[in-house]
Amino acid sequence: LKQILIARSAGFCFGVKRAIAIANETASRGSADGASGCGPEIRSLGPLIHNPQAVEELEKKGIRVVESVEEVEGGKVIVRSHGITRSDRAALDAKKVKIIDATCPFVNKAQEHARQLSAEGYAVVVVGDANHPEVKSIISYIEPGVPILTSLAGLREASGVRKVGIVAQTTQSFENLMQFVSVALRHFPEVRVFNTICNATVLRQKESTAVAGKADVMVVLGGYNSANTRRLAEICREINPRTHHVETADELPGGFLEGVSTVGVTAGASTPQWIIEALVARIRGMWAGEEIRVDLYQ
Amino acid sequence: LKQILIARSAGFCFGVKRAIAIANETASRGSADGASGCGPEIRSLGPLIHNPQAVEELEKKGIRVVESVEEVEGGKVIVRSHGITRSDRAALDAKKVKIIDATCPFVNKAQEHARQLSAEGYAVVVVGDANHPEVKSIISYIEPGVPILTSLAGLREASGVRKVGIVAQTTQSFENLMQFVSVALRHFPEVRVFNTICNATVLRQKESTAVAGKADVMVVLGGYNSANTRRLAEICREINPRTHHVETADELPGGFLEGVSTVGVTAGASTPQWIIEALVARIRGMWAGEEIRVDLYQ
Numbered sequence: 181l182k183q184i185l186i187a188r189s190a191g192f193c194f195g196v197k198r199a200i201a202i203a204n205e206t207a208s209r210g211s212a213d214g215a216s217g218c219g220p221e222i223r224s225l226g227p228l229i230h231n232p233q234a235v236e237e238l239e240k241k242g243i244r245v246v247e248s249v250e251e252v253e254g255g256k257v258i259v260r261s262h263g264i265t266r267s268d269r270a271a272l273d274a275k276k277v278k279i280i281d282a283t284c285p286f287v288n289k290a291q292e293h294a295r296q297l298s299a300e301g302y303a304v305v306v307v308g309d310a311n312h313p314e315v316k317s318i319i320s321y322i323e324p325g326v327p328i329l330t331s332l333a334g335l336r337e338a339s340g341v342r343k344v345g346i347v348a349q350t351t352q353s354f355e356n357l358m359q360f361v362s363v364a365l366r367h368f369p370e371v372r373v374f375n376t377i378c379n380a381t382v383l384r385q386k387e388s389t390a391v392a393g394k395a396d397v398m399v400v401l402g403g404y405n406s407a408n409t410r411r412l413a414e415i416c417r418e419i420n421p422r423t424h425h426v427e428t429a430d431e432l433p434g435g436f437l438e439g440v441s442t443v444g445v446t447a448g449a450s451t452p453q454w455i456i457e458a459l460v461a462r463i464r465g466m467w468a469g470e471e472i473r474v475d476l477y478q
Numbered sequence: 479l480k481q482i483l484i485a486r487s488a489g490f491c492f493g494v495k496r497a498i499a500i501a502n503e504t505a506s507r508g509s510a511d512g513a514s515g516c517g518p519e520i521r522s523l524g525p526l527i528h529n530p531q532a533v534e535e536l537e538k539k540g541i542r543v544v545e546s547v548e549e550v551e552g553g554k555v556i557v558r559s560h561g562i563t564r565s566d567r568a569a570l571d572a573k574k575v576k577i578i579d580a581t582c583p584f585v586n587k588a589q590e591h592a593r594q595l596s597a598e599g600y601a602v603v604v605v606g607d608a609n610h611p612e613v614k615s616i617i618s619y620i621e622p623g624v625p626i627l628t629s630l631a632g633l634r635e636a637s638g639v640r641k642v643g644i645v646a647q648t649t650q651s652f653e654n655l656m657q658f659v660s661v662a663l664r665h666f667p668e669v670r671v672f673n674t675i676c677n678a679t680v681l682r683q684k685e686s687t688a689v690a691g692k693a694d695v696m697v698v699l700g701g702y703n704s705a706n707t708r709r710l711a712e713i714c715r716e717i718n719p720r721t722h723h724v725e726t727a728d729e730l731p732g733g734f735l736e737g738v739s740t741v742g743v744t745a746g747a748s749t750p751q752w753i754i755e756a757l758v759a760r761i762r763g764m765w766a767g768e769e770i771r772v773d774l775y776q
Binding site: 358369370371373375 | 670
């Protein structure tokens with residue numbers, strides 16, 4: 181008996197899956213309207229995910245990536261999981277562009293908490309990469325005139341502030357959030373924190389190392405330039421030295437199943453499901469004639 | 479030139495000093511009314527400070543310590559810096575006892591934040607020793623029916639809670655507060671913290687070690703059973719091995735000023751000012767004929 185053991189949380193997180201589903205639905209509705217090719221165009225404001233193959237698939241379905249609202253004059257625009265800024269939304273509204281909102285519900289929450297905190301008189305800390313589109317979208321919901329703090333240095337030096345409200349980019353680490361909370365509590369009498377961190381990344385790492393511990397060989401799927409995938413391969417390798425990090429199943433060396441009863445599989449946050457399925461198909465081919473069980477590990 | 483260098487924050491904190499001043503004022507007003515001895519009695523609900531000599535001084539002025547509200551039937555009651563519970567206050571009001579409130583303003587703040595948090599739907603964490611009168615007084619201000627959490631285990635296991643509000647006993651360490659904040663943020667989406675820790679203890683330690691570093695010999699005054707004084711002596715000794723921890727100046731060994739130009743002085747939180755002054759007088763006597771400067775270090 182052979183086993184393929186796949187981490188339940190391998191690949192796309194909830195928000196990315198949802199955005200892709202919304203995009204596909206929008207595309208198929210577009211072609212049902214007879215709009216495909218010549219009707220109102222469908223754009224995505226920035227690539228829906230950071231994976232070239234997946235973006236290519238979407239383009240075939242009529243979804244074109246644009247980099248800014250200036251490039252959009254009409255039709256439909258899909259807002260990706262990161263969300264967009266208030267001003268970009270207003271600009272699209274003014275152009276009467278139809279917005280298909282695929283903002284991750286967890287990002288929506290962070291936006292709403294940032295808005296609420298600023299309305300209630302808190303200086304607002306957004307823990308995250310200030311240049312990331314998600315952080316920009318969260319910051320745009322803070323009421324005008326309210327101090328916005330995105331660095332520990334800025335937090336330490338903030339003057340005239342007594343109440344600090346904190347939200348986080350959904351992919352931040354808990355440790356980083358705690359650093360901001362700790363500095364805030366040393367400097368200000370009231371600190372109100374909304375923990376908006378999404379646990380998908382943490383959960384994926386936890387499940388993947390558990391799978392690596394049970395497997396004879398471990399395969400980590402995802403872009404070589406994907407930071408979260410590389411980190412995933414690193415921690416799996418600590419548990420299981422027979423860990424392969426590849427972008428697709430074709431890249432695995434011929435003898436990788438030698439002496440193997442159980443193959444462990446995981447994938448980074450930007451790895452589409454079909455790349456995981458292609459790996460399972462390849463293993464099934466190599467194990468032709470064997471009894472094979474495919475299990476999800478949770 | 480000889481120098482006596484005293485840590486500015488040696489001895490009583492603001493709240494204790496204030497309570498003693500209120501007690502003295504109440505006592506002198508009592509005797510001005512001709513009430514001393516036979517008029518309406520003045521009680522203190524629990525000892526005003528944990529120092530027998532100081533309590534004895536107050537007793538001479540007509541302030542008697544009682545252990546519970548049951549022992550009070552009329553006259554005046556001084557509420558010490560820790561504060562009292564809402565129910566004790568109500569019981570005194572019902573007996574028409576005149577309450578002289580010497581609750582530390584920092585404790586008042588913690589009580590008010592606890593009340594406010596519970597009224598706004600937060601489960602309330604009070605970081606501190608659950609048996610300490612201050613913590614009991616803070617807890618009593620939490621609205622009925624609201625979950626009250628005073629241990630990390632209780633916090634981890636709290637169910638049906640989404641919003642957690644945190645206040646601290648004023649003498650808690652920052653590290654302990656942060657432990658509760660960290661656990662709360664791992665378990666609940668919203669955590670609102672009022673940092674009600676008073677910095678007197680931290681400041682006293684900081685100033686005392688600085689003084690120990692400048693002095694040829696260091697004297698730490700305070701009860702041998704006072705935890706904060708013992709800790710003070712410990713950290714001063716790390717800086718200056720010639721550190722003496724004594725309860726009063728008489729206990730210092732004869733030759734302690736040998737080869738000394740600068741004596742450093744500090745005192746624990748429950749050490750009255752006159753014990754510091756008696757030490758200064760003894761040193762002045764031993765250095766008779768020398769030019770002596772007394773400086774405060776801040």
